[in-house]
Amino acid sequence: MRTNRRLRWAAIPVAATLTVFLAGCTQTELSGFLPGFEDVNASPVTNHTETVRSLWVGAWVVLLGVGILTWGLTIWAMVAYRRRKGQTGLPPQMRYNMPIEIFYTVVPLILVVGFFAFTARDQQAIETQYEDPDVSITAYGKQWAWDFVYNDSVDGDDVWYAGKQAEPAEDGSVDQDSLPTLVLPVDQTVKIQLESRDVAHSFWVIDFLYKKDMIPGKTNYMSFIPTREGTFAGKCAELCGEYHSLMLFNVKVVSEGEYEDYLESLAAEGNKGDFGSDYNRNQNLPGVTAPAGESHEG
Template sequence: MKRSRLLLASLLSVVALSLAADPVAAQPSTTAELIYGLNDTLLLIAVPITLLVEGILIYTVLRFKDADEAKPTRENRKLEITWTVATAIILLFVGVASYGVLANEDVTFESDEQTIAPEDDDVVVKMTAFQWGWQASYPEEGVQASGTAPTVVIPKGQDVYFNITSRDVLHAFHVPKLGLKQDAMPGQANVIKTVALEEGTYQGYCAEFCGVAHSQMYFEIQVVSQEEYQSYLDEQRSGSSDLEPDVSDEEIRAHDVTATQAPIQA
């Protein structure tokens, strides 16, 4: 009896602590907010189920550990119907919650082939991957970021569309803290959308093994205010004349030599 009470008290304590815990800190983008919010919602279902199952298991072990021989179980239709209905309700809840996130355009964006951004003030960034670096440009603004490991500047609180493709093999655009990940495929453009909520600099990299210098394929996403973003565009326009359609072959070859000679990061 004492063991049963102790077990029940422990389970109730864990549940109370989980309910009293502080909510997850604010996320830096709407995409991350949706994804981590879904994780929290599913935990509300997973934690009680886990505690219930483990509690029954522990109780059974302690209750019948001294039994000489097992007794056959009896059919209990009410119990079977109850757990079947309960399972169906749980799966329905998980499906509805997941669909509400996956159907959101900030997680799964379906673009028109002709027009990516629906509004005139939306930001479009084209990210072109190649072995082994990135080219970042703003086709709507006629601006291109410098370097093969570019710093991509985007404004806070504004719709941003990343148009992602590859020049050679399969790569992947990944910015973990912003909740962004999309394949970069040769001959195909994949678009993802987000809204940055916090200013700061976020690390991005290639998440698909693509060759010997895969570990060197880094870039940064810098979230700034609208005023700073406009100043950045003005500076880029004044510093360069025309927007190059692609990184030059000479720049790629130079980058390949540097990347292959650099030490591979752990």
């Protein structure tokens, strides 16, 4: 009884402290300090970011609870069973305790199964691809920049943007306006086909909380709906060579009218027509067809 009373009195200040701490949290802190949630009044960046946020924060809340319980029991055992004055020798030794051993087996199993189930559920939703998207784009990673092809977007033809590698100034800063930019319309379904022109890259838009590898000879896809206008930083998340750190880009989410104007501007610049796999550096991969008049043998 005395031990239970001690535990109850110890739980009161812990619960009070935790309540006060959570009540004083900002939206950024409650969102696990994830990018894209710094502004309390801003909407999620895409239709998937809230799902990722919930999974992330939920997992950390559970892990924090497990940590507090484990630390609490450890400290309690250290205090309750410490050596008293005048005690000698070893304390009574216990060979096993079946209820505790069952608890230590079942609870971690429940946690692992729970984490797997929620992750699989959210991954299934995020990885479901749109079959008939409003916008279809092919993104090519290359050492060390990006090409963006807007498929069948102007008079039934592709228009494209060929990016260049970032060039830092002497102080290490990078001119954001010179970075490759992927333009997307807000509140439209988008499907991006991810390809590599040379080595393995990874397409990562930080505020989207979502990235995917670009592997030579393999096509990956990602589908989402941009739900907030603005400019969002992107980068390659796969070590791809000497200038990997300069393989930067931006995603600019605009209104549908601005998006259509941008596509027309690309066509007016002459960036219209095929800009696909014929421009890949790797021309000896399975499924790659050589341009007319060229041979990849030897």
